Amino acid sequence: MSQKIRVVIAKPGLDGHDRGAKVIARALRDAGMEVIYTGLRQTPEQIVSAALQEDADVIGLSILSGAHMHICPRVVELLKEKGLDDVQVVVGGIIPDQDVPKLNALGITGIFIPGTPMQEIVDFITGHARARV
Amino acid sequence: MKGVIHPAESGKARWEREVLEPALARAPERPGPFTTISGRPIERLYTAEDVAGLDYARDIGHPGEYPYVRGIHPTGYRGKLWTMRQFAGFGTPEETNQRYKDLIAAGGTGLSVAFDLPTLMGRDPDHPLCLGEVGKCGVNITSLADMERLFEGISLADITTSMTINSPAPMIFAMYLVVAEKQGADWKKISGTIQNDILKEFIAQKEYIFPPRPSMRLITDIFGFCAKEVPKWNTISVSGYHIREAGSTSLQELAFTLRDGLEYVQYGVDAGLDVDDFVPRISFFFNSHSDFFEEIAKYRAARKLWADAMKHRFGAKNPRSWQLRFHTQTAGVSLTAQQPYNNVVRTALQALAAVLGGTNSLHTNSLDEALALPTKETATIALRTQQIIAHESGVTNVVDPLGGSYFVEKLTRDMEEGTLKYWEAIDRMGGMVEAIELGYPQKEIAEASYQFQQAVERREKVIVGVNDFVQADEKPIEILYIDDTTAERQLARLAELKRTRDHDRVQRALDGLRQAARGRDNTMPPLLECVRAYATVGEMCDALREVWGEYEETPVI
Numbered sequence: 001m002s003q004k005i006r007v008v009i010a011k012p013g014l015d016g017h018d019r020g021a022k023v024i025a026r027a028l029r030d031a032g033m034e035v036i037y038t039g040l041r042q043t044p045e046q047i048v049s050a051a052l053q054e055d056a057d058v059i060g061l062s063i064l065s066g067a068h069m070h071i072c073p074r075v076v077e078l079l080k081e082k083g084l085d086d087v088q089v090v091v092g093g094i095i096p097d098q099d100v101p102k103l104n105a106l107g108i109t110g111i112f113i114p115g116t117p118m119q120e121i122v123d124f125i126t127g128h129a130r131a132r133v
Numbered sequence: 134m135k136g137v138i139h140p141a142e143s144g145k146a147r148w149e150r151e152v153l154e155p156a157l158a159r160a161p162e163r164p165g166p167f168t169t170i171s172g173r174p175i176e177r178l179y180t181a182e183d184v185a186g187l188d189y190a191r192d193i194g195h196p197g198e199y200p201y202v203r204g205i206h207p208t209g210y211r212g213k214l215w216t217m218r219q220f221a222g223f224g225t226p227e228e229t230n231q232r233y234k235d236l237i238a239a240g241g242t243g244l245s246v247a248f249d250l251p252t253l254m255g256r257d258p259d260h261p262l263c264l265g266e267v268g269k270c271g272v273n274i275t276s277l278a279d280m281e282r283l284f285e286g287i288s289l290a291d292i293t294t295s296m297t298i299n300s301p302a303p304m305i306f307a308m309y310l311v312v313a314e315k316q317g318a319d320w321k322k323i324s325g326t327i328q329n330d331i332l333k334e335f336i337a338q339k340e341y342i343f344p345p346r347p348s349m350r351l352i353t354d355i356f357g358f359c360a361k362e363v364p365k366w367n368t369i370s371v372s373g374y375h376i377r378e379a380g381s382t383s384l385q386e387l388a389f390t391l392r393d394g395l396e397y398v399q400y401g402v403d404a405g406l407d408v409d410d411f412v413p414r415i416s417f418f419f420n421s422h423s424d425f426f427e428e429i430a431k432y433r434a435a436r437k438l439w440a441d442a443m444k445h446r447f448g449a450k451n452p453r454s455w456q457l458r459f460h461t462q463t464a465g466v467s468l469t470a471q472q473p474y475n476n477v478v479r480t481a482l483q484a485l486a487a488v489l490g491g492t493n494s495l496h497t498n499s500l501d502e503a504l505a506l507p508t509k510e511t512a513t514i515a516l517r518t519q520q521i522i523a524h525e526s527g528v529t530n531v532v533d534p535l536g537g538s539y540f541v542e543k544l545t546r547d548m549e550e551g552t553l554k555y556w557e558a559i560d561r562m563g564g565m566v567e568a569i570e571l572g573y574p575q576k577e578i579a580e581a582s583y584q585f586q587q588a589v590e591r592r593e594k595v596i597v598g599v600n601d602f603v604q605a606d607e608k609p610i611e612i613l614y615i616d617d618t619t620a621e622r623q624l625a626r627l628a629e630l631k632r633t634r635d636h637d638r639v640q641r642a643l644d645g646l647r648q649a650a651r652g653r654d655n656t657m658p659p660l661l662e663c664v665r666a667y668a669t670v671g672e673m674c675d676a677l678r679e680v681w682g683e684y685e686e687t688p689v690i
Contacts, residue, residue, distance in 0.1 A: 013250070013262070013264075013265065013266055014250035014251065014253070014254045014256070014262055014263065014266050015250055015266075015270075016334075016338055016339025016340050017338070017339075017378075017379075018339060018379075018688070019378070019379050019380050019466075019582055022579055022582070022583075022688075022689075022690050023380075023582055023583055023586050025690050026579075026583050026690055027586070029690075037688055037690055039685075039686070039688040040339055040686070040688070041262060043261065043262065065250055065265075065266055065269055065270050066265070066266075066269035066270065066505075066615060067264065067265030067266050067269060068265075069265065070264045070265030071264070071265060074264075094470075094503070094504065094505070096504060096505060096612060096614065097609045098614070113470050114469070114470045114503050115469055115470055115471050115503075115596070115598075115599040117590060117600070118586065118590055119590065
């Protein structure tokens, strides 16, 4: 089953609102992906280390607290340090329009605000996950 | 219903045969499903037959009379309107203080403090997990000095304040008491509410610090302390709001919240308190979601369930122990980022449901809250929505206008019966603490939340502007953007505080707190001493983390 896309879903920061993270974890699993949910209050270091251990193709960050402009750059930087540049990072949550170009500049193009259909997220991940060898 | 609605057979079968069937043959109904937002099937028509088993005096009663289905006040809102309490907080204490003064000037009648995540999690701004979080979701309060800034120029003797704080509730409450004391306000006279509901944190919102049992002890310490020292304070606001936002059904919100309430009462009794000494200060906090009648039925059923449980399960004698008082907030989760102006309409309908259900206090959300914290303008529209319901709609002229509606009375009864079934299941597990340890309510909510999302994906549930009536060319609206100057400012203040306060007094006070935590003494007096010494929220919580450890959950998907 090595063809399955492997996704780490993570809740960084102090926020405990995990409804979105859990619903999306289940939807991706139902779509045939291998999903690892980290649980709450993960530091960028813990998330990247989970991605390394789990051989993840994609990291999905759920952030509703407004801390995304601190957390996302740090996750991307740590992935580079570990040579995991090809792991696709996607973000879901409350992301103001004005932050979207800044996140795009980091290479994060999958940004999903409230109300995004789950199928759209599934399709994006299927299309952008790193190619498995 | 004896004595009110004619008990005779309503002739529904005849009507179905002679009127309905030919009509359906000519024009069939829409495909449906005709269900509430929680997935509850709803009949086409309710008649006297649906409420034939209800006895008005026994099961419903007049307003102000047991079992309070029709309200706890005989005069409804003709006496006193609900408290218009808008939840607010962001950035530094000074910025939030200004927002409070604006809300009071606009006719707000109570304050409600939103704290940021570092404060809610008992961490000072210099902790690594606070990166990017200081002042973002609420106001940052690190020490008594911040609390003094937050209420500068606001007389705590003259206003009631609700504080949404849970794990660090005793620390923040102690700060409030010391500010009141410094203003010269009498603890015996001040009033307000601390949320202080840890069970729903384990179930839904997840802002817990300590394990369940020491967390429950902090709560019973507050019950005991307030019964003597701050008798008008609402010591807990047992909350369904977050359970619902996490994706529960309306029934689960009702059942789990009231069962949490029973758990607190049981722990209070087990700690040696008399039911009638502390139960009258327990209040509740519900969500008002978009399914109008189901929400109204939920509030009406809540009053009866609580009255019955206090009277029969706990033997409470004081009618004030039987009367369930509650705050309501419209459903944040129902707000859409798409076509955000539609949220004003959603909020107005939800607020109306809360009022028709007899809420004692209400927060209406702002139209931009799926995008950010509200601006001053959107927060004002939210308050105006309540004022329009109160002063223009006419619904406040009459007590419980929906009482006697076949549909509403039947739905109220169904909510009650459904709740009792959930309670039986939880009682079998040994209680709510045990049920939480088993992950039971967490699993129920995760399942309901996934089912709802699936229904939205299949478009069985329409969300205007999201999965139907979508508009392609939307212009973005202006939102409140909180920059990082708050974090810098609060960090500088923390460093300054640590330089200038009496270091030895802080250490002695924290030692006193550790000692109380290890033994059985009430933790409130040592906390008050910590606060007076300007110990920080993080330091006080760390002292207790050393004694009790931290809780970590096993996630349930």
